Amino acid sequence: MVMWKKIRILFVFVLLTFQCVPKPSPSLLGILVLPLITQTSETFTIESTSPTNGATGVALTPTITIVMTQAIEPTSINTNITCSPSCPSLTGGSSNRTITLTPTSALTSGVTYTITLGQNIQSTFGLTLGTNTSFSFTTL
Known part of the structure; x- marks a missing residue:
């Protein structure tokens, strides 16, 4: 009889131990820092271009x-x-926040080219440009 009592006590102890294990929760570091790695703005726009707009x-x-x-x-x-x-x-x-383009052959000398990014280009966070956005440059 004493043996069954010890087994029941052990069983209750083991059962209570499992209930005391904390549930996993998201890391505060992951919530606060991870989005900052690739999202530098609440809006999705062009930050910079090379050549710059209007370059000659x-x-x-x-x-x-x-x-x-x-x-x-x-x-x-x-x-x-x-x-x-x-x-x-x-x-x-593209790689992360950068789009890199290279013409497959030489551009024409003395011509102003306009690169247009369509309104449907999307960020990994689901935002789009919303409007067509352009920049221009002139070749040698």
Whole structure:
């Protein structure tokens, strides 16, 4: 009889121990710091471009860099970037907040090119540009 009492007490102790284990909760560090790594703004816009808007004397084979205020959803840039007047094909892609484009052949000398980012380019946080946004530069 004493043996069963000890087993019951042990069973109750083990059962109560499992109920005292705290439930996992999100880390405060992960909630506060992680979004700051890729989201630097509450809005999704162009932060900077290279060449800068209005630049002149740009090389005929430039590397075009566009830095956004938030990380870019890479699939949203596929059909949402245009160049006028007609540019040679632009190759490249995005990495975090930066879009990098390179013409497949030389641009024409003395021409002002306009790069337009379509309103549907999206950040990884679900925001879109909302309006078409452009910048221009003139080649040598």
